[in-house]
Amino acid sequence: MDGSVPQQRMLLRRFSVAQLTSTIERSHARLCAVLVLLSLVCFLPGFVSLQPMDRDEPRYAQASKQMLETGDFVDIRFQDEARHKKPVGIYWMQSASVAIGQALGVPEARTTVALYRIPSLLGALATVLLAYWAALAFFGRRGAFLTAALMATCVILMVEARLAKTDAMLAACSVAVMGGLARAYLSRGAGVLPRRALLIFWTGFALGVLIKGPLILMFAGLAAAVLSYKERSARWLLTLRPWLGIAFTLAVVLPWFVAIAIKSGGAFFAASVGQDMLGKVGTAQKYHWAPPGFYLVSFFATFWPGAILAAIAVPFAWIHRREEPVAFALAWIVPSWIVFEIVPTKLPHYTLPLLPAVAIVTVMAISRHFVGPHRPAAKPASVLIPFIPVGLTIGLSAVGWSFDGALPYRALPVLVASSLLALWAWWLFLKNRMVPSLWASFISAACLSVGVFGFAQLDLRSLKLSDRLAEVARNVPCENPQVASLGYREPSLVFLTGTGLDMIDSGVQASDFLRKGGCRVVFVEKRHEGEFRAQNERFGQQPVLSARIQGFNINSGRRLEIAAYATGF
Structure with a gap:
């Protein structure tokens, strides 16, 4: 009798968990609500307090800020430099987010980086929910939920949700497109796709082009080409109503592309295609070179906690490669992954749009009891x-x-x-x-x-050098100081101190900057201080040492000591 009590409690607990799971799985809305809650727990901590992360994030945010400052929403600029690398989509989204924040009374909205991150947060949430929608073409509700939960908890999406860049939103657009393409391929005997699937597919495609140019075409085009070769026919693509969809895409993207071509005299296309895109293919831009195999190695960090399960599922994908759902997932992953491995320029987030397909294959293998401790190694x-x-x-x-x-x-x-x-x-x-192991990993x-x-x-x-320097500039006892920096040139400092930040190249220039009068602050890295002081002595100038900041610059890999000198009070 006494021994039956623990058994009864265990049965009751199992019944309660099973009952709760069954209740949640009765509705797509309930499952999506759980996914949103899980995603917010993974994406929101540090969303406001994390400093602008050099170098790409503050470049995007500063360019969006300058659109609001100038009222020019066609040309993209970082200070006086044309930023003709990516299309305008993400800048419009960030500008709109900040404008709404201003209208709602957010203090110092234009230098509040969290406002610029909102499109990335929404893109990450959309990636999770669209992964659920895409996976429903392969599974029932439980399998689709686990696929989306693997995306919500993977490290690289958690990072990109907090950064004011293109990648989280591009991932959302990519999953929308690939989810629609999956429905076209897996239900090609039906002949007609639901309007909702067509709308999601073409909206994702048009926004993807407006956010990051031809990448969305690469993901969908390579997968479609592989599958059409497998089927010896491309007629299944007609269910996507391509002519109507292409017209819709052109209506969305063409006005800005025409406007920037006229305004830049064609310089945008020369820079974005000739320098940025082809530069990544020909040379490793921005010192981001890595050898082939980089993404396979980094995958075990970027797709944690699902990475090792995905690796164990690889033989499953090979064994079942002729099954249509597996064939589609492999067509989604493999061709684009090979392209990324071949291109010399490599960054860990480039493969993010391929990870939902990895999650789909992983959940397939788990659901068929292929993944587990019984597998070799x-x-x-x-x-x-x-x-x-x-x-x-x-x-x-x-x-x-x-x-x-x-x-x-x-x-x-x-x-x-x-x-x-x-x-x-x-x-x-x-x-x-396996499923309890996944849940423990999610938590x-x-x-x-x-x-x-x-x-x-x-x-x-x-690691918060720019934040601390900007705080020094804000706290000098005079209004609206003009600011310059010598030696420390991170874009985050431009974003936090103002578009007019003067990047100077020598101690002589730093001293000359202070001589121009008015309220001025100059940041001088220690290695330039000797020249700066010598020039001040020649001029008989005695600026006030406001602060001395020590820290570590992640991008240069160096410890820095920066002095702040001020005049005009």
Whole structure:
């Protein structure tokens, strides 16, 4: 009798969990609500407090800010430099977000980077929900939910949701397009696609072109070409109503492309196609070269916590490659992945639009009991499940101690919780309890987001050089100072201090800048201070040392000491 009580409690607990799961799965709306909650827990911590992350994020944000300052929503500029690399879509979205923030009374809206990040947050949420919609072409509700949850909790989407760039929104557009393409391929016998699928497909395609040019065409075009070759026919593509869709796309994108061609005299296309896109193919731009295989290695970090499960699922994809759902997922992944590996310029987020297909194949393999500890080498490989949270807990503690002389105490309890949950997920995997292991991983990822972005980054003040320098400029005892910087040239400083920030090249120029009179502040990196002081002595000039800031510049990989000198008060 006594021994039956624990069994009854266990049965009751299992019944309650099963009942709760069954209740949620009765409705797409309920499942999507859970996905949104999970996504917000993963995406929102640190969304406001994280500093502008050099170099790409503040370049996008500053260009959008300048659109609001000038009222020119055709040309894209960073200070006086034309930014003819990407189309205008994301800049319009960011400008609209900031304009709404201003209208609602957000203080200092134009230098509040969180407002510029809202399109990325919406893009990341849309990526998760569209991954659910796309996966419904392959699974029932549970499989689609697990696919979308793998996207919501993967590291690279958590990062991109917080950065005012193109990549989260591009991922959303890509999933919309590929979800529509999947329906066209997998239901090609039906002959007609629902209007909703057509609208999602062509809206994603048009916005994708307006956000990042031809990449969306590459994802869809390569997949369609591979599948048409497999079928020995491309007639299935007619269900997408291509002529009507192309007309819709041109109506959306052509006005701006014509306007920028006229305004720039064709310079936009020369820069975006000739320099940016072909430059990535021919040479590794911006020192982002990496050898082929880079994305396969980085995948185990970018797609955590699902990466090791996806790796175990690779033989499944090969064995079942002739099945239509698997064939479509492989056509989505493989051709574009090969292109990214061949191109010399490599950044971890480039493969983000391909990851929903990886999640689909992974869930397929799990649902057929292919993934588990019984697979060859799965047990030793599964040590990667807790590797990311444990590694980040140790790594961030080491960085905090090295740079700021303190541990990230606020973050440690949550990071330890994330590590313990990941270890539990590992144990569940070894017990071949795959779905509970996934859930433990999802909760671990949510805790990791809170620990890293919500708390740890707050304590790493050495990495917030631009924030601290901008604070110095705001606190000088005179109004509207003119600001210059010598040696430290990060775009985040332009965004935070103002479009008029003067980037100067020598101590002589820095001294001359202060001589022009009025309220002025100049930031001088230590290696230039000797020349700066010598020139001041020649002029008989004695600027006030307002502050001395020490920190670490991630982009240059150097510790910096920057002095702030001011005049005019």
